[in-house]
Amino acid sequence: MDIELQDVVSQFPQLRGIKHIQPIQSGLINRTYRVITDGADDYILQRINHQVFTDVDLLQHNIGCVTSHIRTKLIERGEPDVERKVLRFxxxxxxxxxxxxxxxxxxxxxxIRGSHTQAEVTPDTAYxxxxxxxxxxxxLADLPEKLDETIPDFHNMEFRMxxxxxxxxxxKAGRREKVQALIDEIGRDADEMCLAERLYREGKLPKRICHCDTKVSNMLFDADGKVLCIIDLDTVMPSFVFSDFGDFLRTAACTAPEDEPDTDKIHFNREIFRAFAKGYLESAVSFxxxxxxxxxxxxxxxxxxxQAVRFxxxxxxxxxxxxxxxxxxxxVRALAQYRLYREVGKAVPEMQAFISKEIDKVYSPWRTQGSTERKI
Known part of the structure; x- marks a missing residue:
């Protein structure tokens, strides 16, 4: 064990009987290690990237509130094996x-022993x-503690525009003339795509506690393929539910990489959409x-x-x-993402019809509460 890690682990009284510390290569933001001990538990040690997460006290406050609240909920409903279903710091x-x-x-x-991650997106994993x-x-819909944004304006479309x-x-790079056509195309839809922020200011759209990095690899599975818990909680913060719903499908339901130069290869995988939307509505429709x-x-x-705007x-x-x-x-990335945006636009009527059908299956009373008629 190098001197730096030796000093760090000595600060956590629970980290005792250490046999080995091995680096874990997955993850792009934080530096991660597995601490193997001679006791019943092993541990994950992370060096937080405070260039990305500049307020570490806020970051850990959010994570602590979220994990404590989830643990309480699991215990209250009599969930077995709670310690494998929520992270403990x-x-x-x-x-x-x-x-x-x-x-x-x-x-x-x-x-969490006996756990593993998956990366492949299939209809089954999307569900x-x-x-x-x-x-x-x-x-987390009734979380009493106040959380703040660990990355300010992370998914704020007005800010990105x-x-x-x-x-x-x-x-600055003298590139505007070359990309002026794309700038103009993006600009034509800017008002429409900034709708969420306006509705929030009008008090019509709430912010929720969201994960904001929704993907298959941020879930732990047991040996039988059942989901144990959600991990990588650094981006958990107040946001529109659109953050968890839309960003997953941006990558998982695209038929090509986000930097595909041949935009004719870029399509929207509607089967992945249907599987994901079905699972999400079954568990989220109540709130x-x-x-x-x-x-x-x-x-x-x-x-x-x-993402096209950001690239x-x-x-x-x-x-x-x-x-x-x-x-x-x-x-190239911006062109690819803008092509995906247009492909998704073609699927809107189908998505609306599918969501309406699924809502009727899982929870029809919402229709009687009234709905804002708005072309989206």
């Missing part, structure tokens, strides 16, 4: 769930993702408002549109945010 001798060594922030949680993340939001307009005006349900197709359109902004700024493999990479 360790405290330092000072009583915090993180340790600052003067340069880096560290945290540790109990490793499980929808079901589990809908349940996750449902359990403002960034694009600034980038267009500044034209969703009629307007939230009505706007779920908007959510599916929103996220490729938002294009970075391209205009000279590729300062996203890592690129070649000079036009961000422009």
């Amino acid at each position: 360790l405290s330092t001798a000072a009583g915090k769930t993180y340790y600052f060594d003067g340069a880096h922030y560290w945290r540790a949680c109990v490793y 499980l993702v929808g079901l589990k993340f809908g349940e996750f939001e449902s359990m 403002a960034q694009l307009r600034e980038a267009v005006q500044a034209d 969703l408002t009629p307007l939230e349900i009505e706007m779920l197709p908007y959510a599916v359109r929103l996220f490729p549109y938002m 294009l902004t970075d391209y205009l700024n000279g590729d300062t945010y996203y890592q690129t493999q070649y000079a036009e990479h961000n422009y």
